[in-house]
Amino acid sequence: MSQRRYALDFLDRLDQRIIYLFVALAVGIPLISGYSLPPTRMSTAQAFFDQIEKLSSTKDKLVLISADWGPGGVAENRPQTEVAVEHLLRRRIPFAMISTYALATPFLESVPREVIARIELEEPQQKWTYGVDWVNLGYRPNGFLMIQGLAKSQDLHKVLEVDANGLQMGDIPLMAKVRTIRDVGLFIQITGLVGVLNSWIQYFQTQDYRPPFVHGCTSITIPEAYNFFASSQIVGLFEGVAGAASYELLLNSAFPNRKPGEAVRNNTSIAVAQMLIIALIILGNVGSMTRWLTDRLRPSEPLS
Amino acid sequence: MNHATPVEIALMILLVGPILICIYNASRGQPIFIRRISGIDAIDEAVGRAVELGRPMSFTSGLTGVGPLLFSCLGVLKYIGRKAARFNSKILVPSNDPEALALTDATLQNAYRAENRLSNYDPTSVRFLSSDQFAFASGYMGLIQRENVASAFLFGSYAAESLILAEAGHQIGAVQIAATVSPEQIPFFIASCDYTLIGEELYAAGAFLSEDTVQRGSLRGQDVSKLLLFLLMFVGTTIATISSFRSNEIKQGQSLELSKLFSMKWGEVLK
Amino acid sequence: MTPNLKKKLIALVTFLGGLYFFLVYVIPIPDEQLVLGFPFSTVHEQMIFAVQVVGIMAIGLGLINIFQVHGGRILYLRKDWLNSAALIAGLCITMFVQVQDLITTERTVQAWKQFSLLSQFVSAIAEESQSTSIAETRLLALDEKLQGIGRKLNQERHLLSVASHEAFGTPPAAAFKGDLERVEVQLASLLEAVRTAPDLQNLKPQFVELSTQLRVVGSSAQKVVTINSKGNTWKNLSRVIQEGFFVPLGASMFALLAFYIAGAAYRAFRVRTLEAGLMMLAALIVILGQIPQGAAYISEDLPGIRKWLLDNISTPAFRAISFGAAIAGLAMAVRMWLSLERSPLEVDEKSTRDMRSAKE
DSSP states (O other), rough: OOOOOOHHHHTTOOOOOHHHHHHHHHHHHHHHHHOOOOOOOOOOHHHHHHHHHHSOOOOSSSSEEEEEEEGHHHHHHHHHHHHHHHHHHTTTTOOOEESSSSGGHHHHHHHHHHHHHHHHHHOOOOOBBBBBEEEEEEEEOOOOHHHHHHHHHHHHHHHHBBBOOOOOOGGGGGTTOOOOOOGGGEEEEEEOOOHHHHHHHHSSOOOOOOOEEEEOOOGGHHHHHHHHHHHSSSSEEEEEHHHHHHHHHHHHHHHHTTOOOOOHHHHHHHHHHHHHHHHHHHHHHHHHHHHHHHHHSSSOOOOO | OOOHHHHHHHHHHHHHHHHHHHHHHTTTOOOOOOOOOOHHHHHHHHHHHHHHHHHHHHEETTTOEEEEEEHHHHHHHHHHHHHHHHHHHOOEEEEEEEHHHHHHHHHHHHHHHHHTTTTGGGGGGGOOSSHHHHHHHHHHHHHHHHHHHSEEEEEEEEOOHHHHHHHHHHTTTTTEEESSOOGGGGHHHHHHOOOOETTTTHHHHHHHHHHHHHHHHHHHHHHHHHHHHHHHHHHHHHHHHHHHHOOOOHHHHHHHHHHHHHHHHHHHOOO | HHHHHHHHHHHHHHHHHHHHHHHHHHSSOOTEEEEEEEEEHHHHHHHHHHHHHHHHHHHHHHHHIIIIIIHHHHHHHOOOHHHHHHHHHHHHHHHHHHHHHHHHHHHHHHHHHHHHHHHHHHHHHHHHHHHHHOOOOHHHHHHHHHHHHHHHHHHHHHHHOOOOOTTTTTTHHHHHHHHHHHHHHHHHHHHHHOOOHHOOOHHHHHHHHHHHHHHHHHHHHHHHHHHHHHHHHHHHHHHEEEEEEEEHHHHHHHEEEEEEEOOOOOOOOHOOOOOHHHHHHHHHHHHHHHHIIIIIIIOOOOOHHHHHHHIIIHHHHHHHHHHHHHHHHHHHHHHHHHOOOTOOTTTOEEEHHHHHHOEE
């Protein structure tokens, strides 16, 4: 018996390869052409920005950045780390990079260096020095034990010993006054991994001190991060690359001469892909609806 | 080191007490009703499909490390393994964690032993792929597509690779039953798998399949604990709502006292 | 050992292990409380490390399994044996290169770390000398120590300034040479002072200065060693494997998600019921609220509505699922601790008896 056919039948059964092709075009064309859209303003990114703006640049407190992301998180977590690092560098607030994820090791060194190279090009009279403006503490194994050790330590120099390049803590000027968790003025945690944020929130505190926490997550883990944002356990949030793109708007307002980074471009690419997904969902539903209507209105007609 | 405060100990007793009481009651013969979960019922169908088609089935616990969750997954694996042994059907168990690998291997062997089919057990059916998340995903994709599995069971803890695993199974037309405690992965499994068990339904699967009175009693106890937790939340919400109608100073004072309650040590409580 | 006794022993060990961690959490033992002569925090850390060491040893199990599965396939030339050969070859090459890289790194670190150790040694000498009266034998010992430092410095000069090294002739190498010469001069003058005027109270500042200078030399040496290691073959190979293979492959796998999400969304999101329609509406609002086009072309309120949905619908749902899963996990943990249920790892006694009788 011949199969019943419907108008717009193809909408209900698009080949997956066509969908993949459209996705590749939707993601690739904005990236290659450089087309970008101004991102949505996000209150969570604004909160993140305000936290860094609140910090004093008297270099008595350190900002600790835990970049717990690897190659898989490059598209979303890397722009987040870059904008956060750029803001700290421009405000001359010293920071330290650290990670509990082994695959993050190359990015702990490369991301700050690339950001410094970019902003030194914009402002040739300004220089940022390793050991004075930032330090790379490297990958630290042992997960929550390491985090607990950092929090409880009476002398961070003894716990950390050396940085990622082997320099003694005592030889690093910006670490001179940083001895306990009380000397950490802000903690930035950027990851797409599940469970890492929980460990930092649970263990990076003492009975009477907890630095303000801000977080950067991938789009998949936004709902999980919102749990902590809603309960004020984190006070600023990058919601995927859209958060980083929104942050770039804020940086552009604060530093008008800055050149755009990757976040806005990546965000545009993702936004176009999301519009495509919406279109595909609508088309798929149109195809289903046509089938349903045809069945209801003309049940006896075998073929079109 | 962090130690429990008195309020935390009280909460522990509140949550664990009902579980122990219900286990005791169940072991004394109290009947316990558990509602049917379609995903668990579908396990038998999926196994049957694999047997009929003569294609293998696969079971993976994803990124689950050694812990209570893994033991729940192994309970389900034992059930499926026994069926595979009984009907002489091939089962593949790719693993991400070397520690879990040893336990998984022992469980599958026990399943074959329970069916008196230990001689049919293939030691290469339990395979370590990689500890890296995406290397594991790519290994899993390749494995199930080469072996053309008919049924795939994804029980455990998953992260971003969940959709990759589920889509790989969908592409070969496998019946897929997924169960995860990671809330952010649930939408991906629902979109790609035929049946999805959400949150504690994974733990309930063990009770269902084993028909063990202790596990059934524990399920009931968990529900009682959740109810008590809900009552606590209701009380807290009521207090917060009432205080929101009062002046700002009082409101702030009350909220400070409430949050202090949870961090008070023994000395402060006894005063 | 009978199966029953084995079962009871396992249950006892499980209970005691769980009891330890439970009591540690519940009883507020001070970190400095002594247990077996050690502070409790140290004892507790070592217990946790012991558990981790067992876990690390399990990595060997994974390797054995890989060789078992794929090695057998290669040996008997079964289906897809070439793929297995590629896997084993990749595994062996990566392990070899990483081990060589580790050895090289350790050697380079040791090359300059000697100075840091010497610096600590000098500080210790300074502290020791201040606290006790100096007898002649102690003075001779101090003399010997300082001469030993001189010999060590000489060795390090030879190791670090060889012409064939990458750093030869570069500014860091010149800086290192200069710092080393300054330290040697300082050491010689301190040695002379110890021999001629053995009032070590007055010499403490010189000891401290020597210790500081040794650390400066260590920093210069570290720069030289870093340059020398840049051209190292094993380091470059390791970088190729990491940045040439591992990073792009990981990123590519993650990128597959974009395609799969589109395919799964198209396939699965069909409005067949009222609930599905509501879910679709919520999903559309969340997506449109996040992307620029939503606020720009549809409504400026979309980001606010999106945030409301995330705060008031999504977050409570996530919390509910998390609470349920956490309580279920707690229940499972209690059952395992108290050995209340039959573990899937337990062997069925009935089937074991059946098998034995079948064999007989």
